[in-house]
Amino acid sequence: MxxxxxxxxxxxxxxxxxxxxxxxxxxxxxxxxxxxxxxxxxxxxxxxxxxxxxxxxxxxxxxxxxxxxxxxxxxxxxxxxxxxxxxxxxxxxxxxxxxxxxxxxxxxxxxxxxxxxxxxxxxxxxxxxxxxKSLEEKNATYNNVLGLYIFRGDIRCFLRYAPKTILILGEMKYNINT
CATH class of the missing domain: 3.40.50.1820 (Alpha/Beta hydrolase fold, catalytic domain)
Structure with a gap:
């Protein structure tokens, strides 16, 4: 049931x-x-x-x-x-x-x-x-200038990896050139 x-x-x-x-x-x-x-x-x-x-x-x-x-x-x-x-x-x-x-x-x-x-x-x-196979499958690209992954599409967030943590930094409301 x-x-x-x-x-x-x-x-x-x-x-x-x-x-x-x-x-x-x-x-x-x-x-x-x-x-x-x-x-x-x-x-x-x-x-x-x-x-x-x-x-x-x-x-x-x-x-x-x-x-x-x-x-x-x-x-x-x-x-x-x-x-x-x-x-x-x-x-x-x-x-x-x-x-x-x-x-x-x-x-x-x-x-x-x-x-x-x-x-x-x-x-x-x-x-x-x-x-x-890759983060690209999740529609993510790494931005060297910002030092973080950017997820595009329905997911609107930035991720920065640090030891033992993943920080969600905010909602993406604009396009960033990678």
């Missing part, structure tokens, strides 16, 4: 989530945390439902940001925001399950590292580079 869920945050945003339940509930839940430019409906999360539910696991996938009403926008987020939202999701659902597993992909991994994972029985990190 598939159920759409709206989870309120403490700062008046809504986290949009999808819960897929196994026919005979086993009290085990897998929560998927997507990566940069991702969403809950990417094929690996969507298809994971078909794999895990028949094995007795419910699955919850959610959007860290989306264009839906009151949802966060990527340009308003950083890893600490994602970590707080992961905590909100876990706190919303934790009393319904005896075992919670977290699966993070790409930017979902450091977001999980910064969350309160005390309720997670296990954490799995999916390889963030598998299937991606």
């Amino acid at each position: 598939e159920t759409s869920i709206k989870i309120p945050t403490n700062d008046n945003h809504i986290i949009y989530a999808t819960l897929n339940s196994h026919e005979s509930k086993k009290n085990k839940l897998i929560i998927f945390v997507h990566g940069l430019t991702g969403s809950q409906n990417e094929h690996h999360y969507f298809n994971a439902v078909k794999f895990f539910c028949p094995k007795g696991y419910d699955t919850l996938r959610f959007n860290l940001y989306t264009s839906k009403p009151q949802a966060r926008q990527l340009s308003e987020c950083d890893i600490s925001t994602h970590a707080k939202d992961i905590n909100t999701v876990i706190n919303f659902i934790k009393n319904d399950y005896t075992e919670i597993y977290l699966i993070g992909h790409s930017l979902g991994c450091p977001s999980i590292w910064n969350a309160n994972i005390s309720h997670a029985k296990k954490i799995i990190y999916w390889d963030p580079t598998k299937g991606m």
Whole structure:
């Protein structure tokens, strides 16, 4: 069974989530945390439902940001925001399950590292580079003058890499020559 869920945050945003339940509930839940430019409906999360539910696991996938009403926008987020939202999701659902597993992909991994994972029985990190040949596939180019990656298209942000952190510096409202 598939159920759409709206989870309120403490700062008046809504986290949009999808819960897929196994026919005979086993009290085990897998929560998927997507990566940069991702969403809950990417094929690996969507298809994971078909794999895990028949094995007795419910699955919850959610959007860290989306264009839906009151949802966060990527340009308003950083890893600490994602970590707080992961905590909100876990706190919303934790009393319904005896075992919670977290699966993070790409930017979902450091977001999980910064969350309160005390309720997670296990954490799995999916390889963030598998299937991606280059940042150009994500519509990103490196700007030598600014010393950062610029993502073009629907994602409007700058990323600067620093040791153990990724900083989102702001919304891109103009074109920068690279």
